[in-house]
Amino acid sequence: MRKTVIFVTGSDTGVGKTVISGLLTRFLKERGVDVGVCKPICSGGREDAEHLLRAAANKQTLDEVNPWHFAQPLSPLVAARLERKHVKPAAVLKHIEKVRARYALLVLEGAGGLLSPIGEGFDSRTLLTGLKAKPLIVVADRLGAVNQALLVLEALPKRYQAGAQFILSAVAKPDASTQTNARLLMELRPENPVHCLPRVSAKETPLLADKRAPVYRVFHRLLEKWNLA
Numbered sequence: 001m002r003k004t005v006i007f008v009t010g011s012d013t014g015v016g017k018t019v020i021s022g023l024l025t026r027f028l029k030e031r032g033v034d035v036g037v038c039k040p041i042c043s044g045g046r047e048d049a050e051h052l053l054r055a056a057a058n059k060q061t062l063d064e065v066n067p068w069h070f071a072q073p074l075s076p077l078v079a080a081r082l083e084r085k086h087v088k089p090a091a092v093l094k095h096i097e098k099v100r101a102r103y104a105l106l107v108l109e110g111a112g113g114l115l116s117p118i119g120e121g122f123d124s125r126t127l128l129t130g131l132k133a134k135p136l137i138v139v140a141d142r143l144g145a146v147n148q149a150l151l152v153l154e155a156l157p158k159r160y161q162a163g164a165q166f167i168l169s170a171v172a173k174p175d176a177s178t179q180t181n182a183r184l185l186m187e188l189r190p191e192n193p194v195h196c197l198p199r200v201s202a203k204e205t206p207l208l209a210d211k212r213a214p215v216y217r218v219f220h221r222l223l224e225k226w227n228l229a
């Protein structure tokens, strides 16, 4: 039986994947789960991987959390080509499987959105399905969120759609839709849980142990839905 991988993907880059992956990792740790992290491919800096590593505070090294990194802030495929490097999906999957084997649960952050080209002939969907991971879809909670959420969900193979969950991440400037996005998405896709995450900066330490805190409730419900609570 392969161990669980939670694959944090999203509708776009910059929607909150890293903050959410870090919070989820810390939440799991506080509950005593032996959790590993992975951000296999970075471009334009390794801050995401460093953030995840800090959250996990385990024995992993940065190179293990993030073995492939490229200088230019472009899609990883293009950034790698500029350095005349070629990342193959089999190598990435092999690395992730090695990390997965050592932890009870692995939190993995994709690069960009679900279909962003991250290497030669593959994207996050390739990895997600190769790992049989649980899809956590992050979407910024602003006008357009419902369409973006549905596009990502539809892009998943049918058997992964059923288990997918959404997090609508709060934006700096909410608009009128922020009040209705979650409800509308739940109405359209009642089988997929929708969680609203309040705005949390990467540096802030939210009250993950406080059962009344909104962040606590979001992650508790999320894990419950996947029978991981």
Ligand SMILES: [Mg+2]
Pocket (backbone or CB within 6 Å): 014, 017, 018, 019, 048, 109
């Ligand atoms: Mg990120």
